[in-house]
Amino acid sequence: MHESRLANLLGACGLAVADLTLRNVTARLSASAAAAVVLLASGPVSGTELGRQVGLTQSAATRLVDSLVRAGLAERSARAGRVVLVGLTSAGRRAAEELLAARASTLTGVLSALSAEERAELGGLLEKLLTRLYGDIGSADLMCRLCDRAACTTGGHCPVGQAARS
Structure with a gap:
């Protein structure tokens, strides 16, 4: 493409x-x-x-x-x-x-x-993009201002929070 x-x-x-x-x-x-x-x-x-x-x-x-x-x-x-x-x-x-x-x-x-497989693939891609976007925006709070924080951290890690800690 x-x-x-x-x-x-x-x-x-x-x-x-x-x-x-x-x-x-x-x-x-x-x-x-x-x-x-x-x-x-x-x-x-x-x-x-x-x-x-x-x-x-x-x-x-x-x-x-x-x-x-x-x-x-x-x-x-x-x-x-x-x-x-x-x-x-x-x-x-x-x-x-x-x-x-x-x-x-x-x-x-x-x-x-999306199928379940496509959603799983999209999840990985979105984590990668969010990590990159944090580098430009520089504020996890601002990026995640409408997020359900528990949904992102229960059973996993928040890629934006991880980028902020790195």
Whole structure:
């Protein structure tokens, strides 16, 4: 296959998967808010850390936290020293579960076009590509901002996390 055609196919597939996933995951939240809710499902973090991991400036992260608090999805905790931590409410935890379920359903649907053997082969290729992409992006948190972290680490290792540790 001609290299430019292969690159074109990869680009079209990547955008289509991203568009489909975001459409199904962000039905009621923005992409940044959805990523923040998924991230906060792992535990409370500071607003600064939340912004860094989601890819927002400090001021945009503050606005995002404000909107999540207004929506009843997150709450600010008492200060831990000079830092205020942000965590999910029970509604926020349910929203995180719903977001991850919608993401999983979408991506599983995309993969259903492949046989079990093709999925296994694709898995190895994606690990290789993600390791390479980490070299360009340099942030596992940013790359995996909508990931179901447990799905990637249960019974295996996360290639992005491994690239970050190397």
